[in-house]
Amino acid sequence: MIALRPIGRVVATELKPSTPHQFYFWTARDTPVGIGAIVRVEEAGRVVFGVVTDAVAYSDMMTPMHAVLGADGDPGAMDDPTRRAEIRLFSASVLRQMPEEPLQPVPIGPVRLASDDDVRLALRMDAYTGRDRATGIPVGVYAAGGLESPVYLDCDFLLGPEAAHLNITGVSGLATKTSAVEFLLTSIFQTFPVHKGSVAAVCFNVKGPDLCFLDQPAVLSDEERRLYARLGLTPTPFTDVHYYAPFKSDGVNLNTLRSHEALAANTRPLVWGLREVLDYAEVLLNRDDVDAKADAFIDFLGERVVGRDYRDDTLRTKPFNVQTFADLEEFFRAIFDFVEAMGKGGEVWRTHHVATIRKVRNRLSNISTRSKGLVTDDGTASDLPWGGFADRNVYVVDVAGLDPLAQDLVFARAVSRLREHLERRDLGVDHVVVFVDELNKYASADGSDTYVRKMLLDLSERGRYLGLVLFSAQQFRSQVHRRVVGNAGTAIYGRMDMDELATPGYATLSPATKIKLATLPKGELMIRHPHFTQPIFVKFPRPPVMTSREGLDRFPPATGLSFPDAVARQLRTFDRHISTDGVHALVEGRAEPDVLRALAATRRERPADPFAFFSACLGRRVTPEALTTRRPVPSIRHADGDYGS
Amino acid sequence: MLPDQIRRALTLHGLTPATWIPDASGGREVEATIRVARVVEGPALGWHPVGLATSWTEPLAFLDGVQRSEIVPYAGAAPIVVARIAAAVRERRDRTLSTVLETSRTLVIARPSALARAGEALAGLDTLALPEDHPPHPVRDLVDARRALDRARGALEIGLGERYRETGDGWLIVDGSLAESPRWAADPRMIGIAKSHATLPFEGDDLERYLRLPHGQRSSLFEPQTRSLAPVRSWALRLWPWEGRDLLYGLVRIEVAPVNGSPDAADRLSRFLLAERAPVSAPDLCWDRLLYGISAVEQYLRARLV
Numbered sequence: 009m010i011a012l013r014p015i016g017r018v019v020a021t022e023l024k025p026s027t028p029h030q031f032y033f034w035t036a037r038d039t040p041v042g043i044g045a046i047v048r049v050e051e052a053g054r055v056v057f058g059v060v061t062d063a064v065a066y067s068d069m070m071t072p073m074h075a076v077l078g079a080d081g082d083p084g085a086m087d088d089p090t091r092r093a094e095i096r097l098f099s100a101s102v103l104r105q106m107p108e109e110p111l112q113p114v115p116i117g118p119v120r121l122a123s124d125d126d127v128r129l130a131l132r133m134d135a136y137t138g139r140d141r142a143t144g145i146p147v148g149v150y151a152a153g154g155l156e157s158p159v160y161l162d163c164d165f166l167l168g169p170e171a172a173h174l175n176i177t178g179v180s181g182l183a184t185k186t187s188a189v190e191f192l193l194t195s196i197f198q199t200f201p202v203h204k205g206s207v208a209a210v211c212f213n214v215k216g217p218d219l220c221f222l223d224q225p226a227v228l229s230d231e232e233r234r235l236y237a238r239l240g241l242t243p244t245p246f247t248d249v250h251y252y253a254p255f256k257s258d259g260v261n262l263n264t265l266r267s268h269e270a271l272a273a274n275t276r277p278l279v280w281g282l283r284e285v286l287d288y289a290e291v292l293l294n295r296d297d298v299d300a301k302a303d304a305f306i307d308f309l310g311e312r313v314v315g316r317d318y319r320d321d322t323l324r325t326k327p328f329n330v331q332t333f334a335d336l337e338e339f340f341r342a343i344f345d346f347v348e349a350m351g352k353g354g355e356v357w358r359t360h361h362v363a364t365i366r367k368v369r370n371r372l373s374n375i376s377t378r379s380k381g382l383v384t385d386d387g388t389a390s391d392l393p394w395g396g397f398a399d400r401n402v403y404v405v406d407v408a409g410l411d412p413l414a415q416d417l418v419f420a421r422a423v424s425r426l427r428e429h430l431e432r433r434d435l436g437v438d439h440v441v442v443f444v445d446e447l448n449k450y451a452s453a454d455g456s457d458t459y460v461r462k463m464l465l466d467l468s469e470r471g472r473y474l475g476l477v478l479f480s481a482q483q484f485r486s487q488v489h490r491r492v493v494g495n496a497g498t499a500i501y502g503r504m505d506m507d508e509l510a511t512p513g514y515a516t517l518s519p520a521t522k523i524k525l526a527t528l529p530k531g532e533l534m535i536r537h538p539h540f541t542q543p544i545f546v547k548f549p550r551p552p553v554m555t556s557r558e559g560l561d562r563f564p565p566a567t568g569l570s571f572p573d574a575v576a577r578q579l580r581t582f583d584r585h586i587s588t589d590g591v592h593a594l595v596e597g598r599a600e601p602d603v604l605r606a607l608a609a610t611r612r613e614r615p616a617d618p619f620a621f622f623s624a625c626l627g628r629r630v631t632p633e634a635l636t637t638r639r640p641v642p643s644i645r646h647a648d649g650d651y652g653s
Numbered sequence: 654m655l656p657d658q659i660r661r662a663l664t665l666h667g668l669t670p671a672t673w674i675p676d677a678s679g680g681r682e683v684e685a686t687i688r689v690a691r692v693v694e695g696p697a698l699g700w701h702p703v704g705l706a707t708s709w710t711e712p713l714a715f716l717d718g719v720q721r722s723e724i725v726p727y728a729g730a731a732p733i734v735v736a737r738i739a740a741a742v743r744e745r746r747d748r749t750l751s752t753v754l755e756t757s758r759t760l761v762i763a764r765p766s767a768l769a770r771a772g773e774a775l776a777g778l779d780t781l782a783l784p785e786d787h788p789p790h791p792v793r794d795l796v797d798a799r800r801a802l803d804r805a806r807g808a809l810e811i812g813l814g815e816r817y818r819e820t821g822d823g824w825l826i827v828d829g830s831l832a833e834s835p836r837w838a839a840d841p842r843m844i845g846i847a848k849s850h851a852t853l854p855f856e857g858d859d860l861e862r863y864l865r866l867p868h869g870q871r872s873s874l875f876e877p878q879t880r881s882l883a884p885v886r887s888w889a890l891r892l893w894p895w896e897g898r899d900l901l902y903g904l905v906r907i908e909v910a911p912v913n914g915s916p917d918a919a920d921r922l923s924r925f926l927l928a929e930r931a932p933v934s935a936p937d938l939c940w941d942r943l944l945y946g947i948s949a950v951e952q953y954l955r956a957r958l959v
């Protein structure tokens with residue numbers, strides 16, 4: 009390797025001495041060195057790598073008064089005929105010393121910009137790249153003075169088991185947080201080493217169309233393609249993406265901006281029944297009332313009542329078989345009737361206080377009405393493929409249209425299920441990256457100790473042993489619970505807000521580094537990673553997936569589909585030859601709940617002939633002739649009230 | 654070899670070590686005197702406004718030298734002085750100074766008998782012998798050493814100035830008098846700037862007139878009386894208002910070759926020099942008289958002369 013020409017020299021004075029962790033050097037007036045540049049000092053067998061953290065310039069002028077005198081008090085006077093001697097003095101923090109022992113002050117020697125090899129050594133990437141069983145994941149290029157070197161994260165420290173989790177912070181729109189995570193997932197999927205096993209991602213889309221087009225290609229510039237090549241990556245979108253979105257309250261249109269028919273094939277409904285909700289009912293309660301008694305009653309419902317025959321002759325002679333929210337409501341009614349009939353002293357039913365029972369009932373019915381599209385009443389669920397996860401697949405759960413309570417429920421259940429399966433090693437993959445945007449909403453620094461926050465805390469503290477990894481993003485890191493961000497082995501910072509930088513969490517950054525962060529262009533990030541002694545700045549290309557803006561242009565959401573159209577759309581995801589007209593004919597005049605039930609049954613059964621199956625299901629509740637003759641059914645809208653549930 | 658190394662070598666050789674650095678080891682020593690000059694512009698010494706400062710657009714170079722000496726050991730009562738002298742030319746292009754020529758020497762100065770006692774401990778070093786016409790006297794010998802060193806430094810500067818002249822015919826400003834060298838004294842592109850007024854060119858009323866020169870004006874041209882054979886033309890120029898400060902404040906004496914000795918040339922060069930007041934060379938105590946370019950050469954040499 010050719011040694012680059014020195015671009016500076018270390019200076020050490022009594023007031024500005026070299027230490028084992030810091031040093032100063034001066035450069036020419038025109039220098040490629042800037043804040044964040046990585047440099048190399050070599051002297052007498054000792055090599056020291058450092059990163060520039062601050063800089064000053066001054067001239068040989070002792071007091072501003074001399075400038076005034078020299079210009080005769082006229083600021084508009086011509087330039088001094090001779091430029092004063094001036095200095096560019098940089099301070100750098102040590103990244104690595106070689107040899108590491110004995111640890112000594114940085115020698116007073118020539119300073120050079122770091123080459124590719126130097127960057128590899130400076131960031132200790134030699135320990136995990138370019139060898140057998142390497143674990144490097146490209147995250148971007150470090151660039152300075154016309155040089156450009158790939159920077160790798162160590163997946164043992166990104167996805168476990170040594171450390172895990174990633175948090176990214178920065179202002180809206182400029183910090184490129186979501187883009188950075190999309191890019192990094194691309195990089196992980198393309199470079200995660202075989203010996204580490206399989207990896208999948210579960211992304212919660214919490215904001216509009218953010219993650220809705222991960223399987224669509226981006227239009228990238230030549231420069232961006234060059235960056236991909238420099239990092240050894242190919243700019244292709246994700247190939248195996250599965251979208252899950254709840255229904256809107258009509259129960260048939262999906263509540264997502266990814267509702268264009270061309271994208272329907274891998275967009276499925278996310279629908280949970282009573283059982284699924286009840287398992288995580290704690291989420292619903294914890295928001296304002298942590299209550300052991302309510303927990304006990306929920307346990308009772310879960311263990312003794314829901315999904316089995318429950319017999320209590322004091323309530324009614326016929327056993328209860330609670331499968332749906334409607335069944336549950338019937339059960340509650342029976343309890344309240346019983347307690348009312350008892351009159352005075354009837355505040356307790358089977359050790360559960362009526363107030364507790366009422367609370368649980370209110371919470372459960374609340375979720376079933378507020379989140380109608382997520383929670384179905386007929387007991388048929390459509391869920392992520394627990395146990396059937398596949399390597400390098402992305403599962404996007406679109407919760408952007410759900411109310412906060414339902415969002416919490418989705419997080420809690422999805423993450424808990426991931427955890428259970430990973431514990432049992434039967435999820436289908438060895439590692440799962442869970443991406444949560446707007447983390448401050450779900451694990452806020454102040455605010456109440458919700459179930460979701462506890463769950464995220466637990467995930468960030470113990471997930472790495474399981475291969476359950478949290479990638480999270482938020483605008484203001486200071487607003488997120490300290491332990492959740494603190495446990496992120498890798499922290500990334502995009503363009504930052506000055507007020508945020510003034511909070512105590514950033515006290516270790518030099519003023520110049522803060523300025524750099526506050527003015528960071530799009531596509532540049534500062535990275536902390538366990539192997540890097542100091543934060544490092546890198547550049548990354550835009551992710552290889554269609555931007556949400558372009559996605560919405562190209563695939564405008566199907567808004568306001570009529571009920572029959574929406575049903576037809578749903579059926580076509582099972583068999584794309586099913587025609588809208590045929591479905592119209594079939595559905596016309598039927599009660600919507602019947603149609604939804606038939607649709608749910610079709611989804612559950614996955615029959616060979618979905619249309620036949622669907623019409624058969626529908627047929628059971630209408631006149632046999634209608635089914636057999638398949639004649640267009642005349643409008644019987646006024647007569648179908650009987651078929652309501 | 655550095656003074657410390659020489660000191661060690663000589664101590665090992667049986668001489669008495671010393672570490673005294675003579676007063677003002679950096680500066681040139683001149684005795685205060687008056688040598689009456691001949692006015693060559695007009696009937697009597699007068700004042701002439703030079704006009705507004707004008708920037709000097711042509712390439713311009715500055716030459717200066719420095720010296721540093723210390724007594725290293727004594728040979729009996731006679732001091733042995735180790736001196737370092739250096740000179741440099743820094744050229745200005747596009748407002749930026751860069752060093753184009755530099756030279757330095759290490760000298761050992763002492764009586765021949767003292768040098769002899771040092772023997773081969775000084776092998777390979779340049780030596781300068783002091784006169785031995787009086788018995789050794791630690792103080793007087795030092796004064797002699799100082800004179801010898803001034804001469805050696807002057808010679809070094811002259812040599813460097815001549816080398817610079819070989820590289821081109823740009824303007825060269827030197828710190829001090831041009832009369833030191835006949836070639837300098839005749840050089841049409843050299844300017845000497847004397848900021849020490851130990852030797853004054855007038856006496857009586859003329860001297861008073863000379864020392865009360867107003868800001869932005871020059872004196873009449875005159876021909877200084879020199880011991881050397883090289884005649885030059887000279888005038889005084891006031892760079893800064895002196896009133897309320899000192900008669901010598903901001904007063905410099907300019908020397909040029911006789912070909913530049915016309916009133917027009919004196920005005921023109923004075924206007925250029927007025928522009929050179931900025932940037933000021935503070936914190937140098939003489940900043941009212943010391944051009945930044947000259948001071949920058951000195952700074953450069955001091956930084957190198959460890």
Ligand SMILES: Nc1ncnc2c1ncn2[C@@H]1O[C@H](COP(=O)(O)OP(=O)(O)OP(=O)(O)O)[C@@H](O)[C@H]1O
Nearest residue numbers: 179180181182183184185186187530531548549550
């Ligand atoms: N590597 C990149 N280089 C240049 N521009 C980029 C890069 N990555 C993303 N961008 C652009 O930056 C903009 C913002 O990106 P992104 O949506 O990822 O930001 P964000 O930090 O997630 O914002 P918000 O807080 O609003 O969610 C987008 O227009 C995107 O195209």
Ligand SMILES: [Mg+2]
Nearest residue numbers: 185186187445
């Ligand atoms: Mg975003």
